[in-house]
Amino acid sequence: MKSKAYDSESQSVDRNVIAELRDVSKSFGDVLAASDLNLSIGEGEFLSFLGPSGCGKTTVLRILAGFEVPTKGEVLLDGEVVNGLDAYNRPVNMVFQQYALFPHMTVTQNIGYGLRQRRPRLSKTQIVKKVTKALDVVQLGGFENRRIWEMSGGQQQRVALARAIINEPKLLLLDEPMAALDRKLRKEMQIELQNLQRQLGITFVLVTHDQEEALSMSDRICIMREGHIVQVGSPQELYDRPKSRYVADFVGTSNFFSGKITNLTENLVSVLLENGMSMQGILGGELTVGQDVCISIRPEQMRLHRQGDGLTVKVLNRIFLGEHTEYLVTHGTLGDFLVLSPRQSELNDVPFNRGDEGLVSWDSSIALILENN
Amino acid sequence: MTQQARNWLLLAPAGTLFLVMLIIPLTVVLIFSFGERAPSGGVVPAFTFEQYANLPARWTAFKNTMTLAPVGTLSALIIAYPLAYFLAVKVDSKWKTILLVMVIVPFWTSILIRSYAWIFLLGGRGIPMVLDWIGIEGVRLINTPFAVLMGIIYGYLPLMVFPIFVSLDRLDKQLLEASSDLGAKPWRTFLQVTLPLSIPGIATGCMLVFILLMGEYLIPALLGGGKVFFVGNALVDLFLQSRNWAYGSAVAVALIVVMLITITFYMRLIGRLGTSRDDVSIM
Numbered sequence: 001m002k003s004k005a006y007d008s009e010s011q012s013v014d015r016n017v018i019a020e021l022r023d024v025s026k027s028f029g030d031v032l033a034a035s036d037l038n039l040s041i042g043e044g045e046f047l048s049f050l051g052p053s054g055c056g057k058t059t060v061l062r063i064l065a066g067f068e069v070p071t072k073g074e075v076l077l078d079g080e081v082v083n084g085l086d087a088y089n090r091p092v093n094m095v096f097q098q099y100a101l102f103p104h105m106t107v108t109q110n111i112g113y114g115l116r117q118r119r120p121r122l123s124k125t126q127i128v129k130k131v132t133k134a135l136d137v138v139q140l141g142g143f144e145n146r147r148i149w150e151m152s153g154g155q156q157q158r159v160a161l162a163r164a165i166i167n168e169p170k171l172l173l174l175d176e177p178m179a180a181l182d183r184k185l186r187k188e189m190q191i192e193l194q195n196l197q198r199q200l201g202i203t204f205v206l207v208t209h210d211q212e213e214a215l216s217m218s219d220r221i222c223i224m225r226e227g228h229i230v231q232v233g234s235p236q237e238l239y240d241r242p243k244s245r246y247v248a249d250f251v252g253t254s255n256f257f258s259g260k261i262t263n264l265t266e267n268l269v270s271v272l273l274e275n276g277m278s279m280q281g282i283l284g285g286e287l288t289v290g291q292d293v294c295i296s297i298r299p300e301q302m303r304l305h306r307q308g309d310g311l312t313v314k315v316l317n318r319i320f321l322g323e324h325t326e327y328l329v330t331h332g333t334l335g336d337f338l339v340l341s342p343r344q345s346e347l348n349d350v351p352f353n354r355g356d357e358g359l360v361s362w363d364s365s366i367a368l369i370l371e372n373n
Numbered sequence: 374m375t376q377q378a379r380n381w382l383l384l385a386p387a388g389t390l391f392l393v394m395l396i397i398p399l400t401v402v403l404i405f406s407f408g409e410r411a412p413s414g415g416v417v418p419a420f421t422f423e424q425y426a427n428l429p430a431r432w433t434a435f436k437n438t439m440t441l442a443p444v445g446t447l448s449a450l451i452i453a454y455p456l457a458y459f460l461a462v463k464v465d466s467k468w469k470t471i472l473l474v475m476v477i478v479p480f481w482t483s484i485l486i487r488s489y490a491w492i493f494l495l496g497g498r499g500i501p502m503v504l505d506w507i508g509i510e511g512v513r514l515i516n517t518p519f520a521v522l523m524g525i526i527y528g529y530l531p532l533m534v535f536p537i538f539v540s541l542d543r544l545d546k547q548l549l550e551a552s553s554d555l556g557a558k559p560w561r562t563f564l565q566v567t568l569p570l571s572i573p574g575i576a577t578g579c580m581l582v583f584i585l586l587m588g589e590y591l592i593p594a595l596l597g598g599g600k601v602f603f604v605g606n607a608l609v610d611l612f613l614q615s616r617n618w619a620y621g622s623a624v625a626v627a628l629i630v631v632m633l634i635t636i637t638f639y640m641r642l643i644g645r646l647g648t649s650r651d652d653v654s655i656m
Contacts, residue, residue: 067550087553100551104569113565117556167555 015042017079018170018203019064024073026059033059035227037073041171041205046197048206048214050250051224057207060224061173064205066090078170088117093164094173098180099156101148107159108144111135114167134162137196154185161193165200174206178213190217211251215239223247243285244371248296255302255337256294258372264289269369271295275333281367294372299326299340302362304352310359315352327352329360399629405622414616424623431624434607435631437593441518441603442586445525446533446579452526453533453578458567460534461541473538476531484528488595491527495520495596516598524592529585533578540574541567576643580636587632604628 019041026034034056041047049057062068063075066087074081082090093114101110112131115122122130135141138158148156157177164172177193178186194217197204208214214221215235223230223238223246231238231247242248245256259273264287268280271293281295304313304327313329316336325346327339339360352358374382406424408416460472479487493499495514504512514520544567552562590605597606604624611621 065554067554087550088556088558092554094551094554096547096551098545098547100545100547102548102551102566113552113557114555117558117561163555 015045017041018043018045018077019205020074020076021060021063022074022076024060024063024070024075026056026063026068027071032227034063034070037229039222039229039232041203042219044201044203046194046204046206046217046219048208048218048221049224050208050211050214050221052209052250054226055224056227057209057224058175059227061094061175061205061207064171065092065094065173091167091170092173093167093169093171094175095157095160095164095177097175097177099160101156101159101163103148105148106144107135107140107146107148107151110148110159111162111166113163130166134166137165137199138162153180154189157181157189161196165196165202168200169202172202172204174204176208177206178208178210186213193217215251221251223250241284242296242368242370244373245294245296246373248368248370252298253338254296254298256296257334258292258294261287261289261291261293261369268364271369273334275335277333279367280364281369282365284368284370287369287371292372293369296368296370297337297362297366299338300324300342301366302337302339302360303345304329304339304341304358304360306349306358308359308361310361313358313360315354315356315358318352318354325351329358331360402622402625405618406626408619408622410617410619414618416618416622424620425627427620428623428627431604431607434602434604434624435627437518437601438587438589438603438605438628439631441521441525441593441601442583442589445522445529445586446583448522448526449529449533449582450575450579453530454537454575456530457534457537457541457574461538461544462546462567476534480531484591485595487528488524488592491520491524491596495523515596516600518597518601520596521593521601524596525586525589528592529582532581532585536577536581537571537574540571540577544570572643572646580639583639584632584636587628587635 017040021037021039024034024037025032037060049060051057059068063070066082066085069083075083077090077092102113105113108131111134112127115127115130135144138161140155140158140162143151143155148159151159178189181189190213206214206217218235220232220234221238222232225246231243238247238251242251248254249256257273257279259271259279261269262272263270267282269283271279271281273279279295287293311331311334313331315327316330317328319326323343325341325343327341328336329339330336405416407420409419409421409423411417460469464472492515501512501514548566549562552566557565588605589603590609593601593603593606607624608621611617611624
């Protein structure tokens with residue numbers, strides 16, 4: 001399991017900084033693709049940029065690679081400003097979304113490409129040795145003389161990976177590398193990538209729109225929205241302590257109830273919901289009385305039961321998910337929301353069916369009050 | 374109708390055309406080439422190698438064709454490649470179409486008219502006169518191999534530009550980024566990625582231009598003025614002027630044989646480039 005502590009509180013990194021963005025902005029014509037980005041990337045870290053398409057995450061990756069020059073701000077690599085440094089002079093390598101393998105070369109030639117560009121030249125034996133080792137790392141021994149178009153998507157991805165890591169880059173950039181793989185292969189590759197990253201100690205920077213992928217592989221995730229960094233943190237931090245509705249919604253699933261803060265006290269804060277109900281929760285950020293907020297409660301933090309205290313709800317739908325059962329329930333004032341019930345409690349009790357009435361309850365100390373954006 | 378019958382039906386129009394316009398005439402030419410000249414012109418059936426034995430008499434036409442066709446092809450390639458590269462890689466997409474159309478525009482006018490323009494340009498009152506003014510006297514351009522070469526390059530450039538443009542335009546630009554990302558400077562990216570991947574376009578363009586040049590008639594006739602003539606001009610002369618069909622047929626067969634041999638070698642060369650790109654990429 002992960003040995004690293006989840007203590008990397010948001011922006012700060014407890015490692016040597018290998019790369020840094022300082023007030024980096026990039027605009028294409030009138031479109032601002034990245035706006036005032038500040039971020040430190042630690043040596044040996046697995047960092048993911050997560051966000052929907054068009055949020056600027058790929059732009060950040062291309063800025064790090066040297067394909068785009070920032071309009072404003074500084075990019076630092078190993079302590080040096082590299083803004084004007086061409087891609088071919090940067091100790092950074094990229095795994096492209098469509099792999100971008102050279103179709104006129106064999107697997108070996110593709111993987112050795114970076115080594116052949118080195119000056120002073122490496123000897124042929126050195127190149128062969130390194131290529132063989134890289135093939136071994138990505139488990140493609142025996143495929144040396146294959147042509148690219150003779151390989152499957154998964155194999156092509158390994159070639160792309162080997163071609164990038166053979167140069168021992170300071171940063172390995174991965175642009176949605178799993179997007180073209182089927183689900184099962186994707187899972188396998190996720191585990192493999194993680195192992196590879198630990199084994200090689202290379203800093204990985206991944207761009208993805210798949211929250212599951214980001215959550216399962218990363219040490220830290222940087223959530224982006226419309227060119228801005230919204231929140232940076234470990235997967236657990238982002239899941240447990242999102243700072244805005246956007247993050248809570250993007251990382252995992254949550255039920256949101258909008259309203260205004262009526263009363264700020266030490267512990268629990270009262271919120272008057274739009275529908276007139278009053279709810280209590282804890283602050284998920286710096287918020288003031290009267291501010292538009294929402295209360296976020298994860299479906300698995302709610303309990304659906306038949307006896308005791310709770311809100312009376314009606315079950316609208318039931319989806320069996322194996323270890324969990326997901327219920328879509330409706331409440332007279334709150335409307336529809338999701339409740340996730342673990343298999344165990346289902347076994348102990350009679351399961352709910354569509355149309356059944358039940359009681360939903362939760363602990364007010366887990367109800368997060370977030371900025372409503 | 375069975376699948377097979379339908380396939381034959383699809384082939385029928387082109388097949389008939391090929392048979393009537395190509396196979397039958399070629400056979401006739403082959404038969405004629407073994408015949409003798411009739412006293413009144415035309416041909417008398419016979420079986421003699423006399424016409425073939427006489428081929429060296431037309432050596433100059435073959436020599437001109439066999440030098441100016443490859444030199445013209447190569448010159449067109451050297452001029453067309455940078456242009457195609459510029460159009461495919463460097464030009465903004467909204468300008469691309471306009472510039473491409475400009476490459477085709479000359480085709481809207483007949484090559485005959487355009488060659489007459491060249492006659493004027495290269496003739497005594499064209500470029501030589503301008504050179505005269507600036508002190509370079511006695512330059513003769515029209516009716517020289519240079520004039521024919523100019524005409525060839527001018528006339529065939531678009532045919533060379535297009536296939537190369539297509540292969541460069543289709544080139545995945547991300548491959549260029551990948552090359553740069555892996556440490557290749559721009560010119561090395563060109564040599565190791567762009568150039569090898571545009572070989573199919575180069576091969577097609579060269580083949581197209583070369584084959585057409587081997588049979589060229591008009592440009593040498595107009596700009597070579599009877600001094601620089603191709604096999605095509607010799608054929609016109611033999612068939613229409615001296616009405617020696619038998620000898621003309623032998624010259625035609627010889628041209629076809631030369632062409633087949635050249636193209637076979639050419640295909641081999643391209644094939645080898647295709648498989649031994651290892652050497653290209655290992656540079």
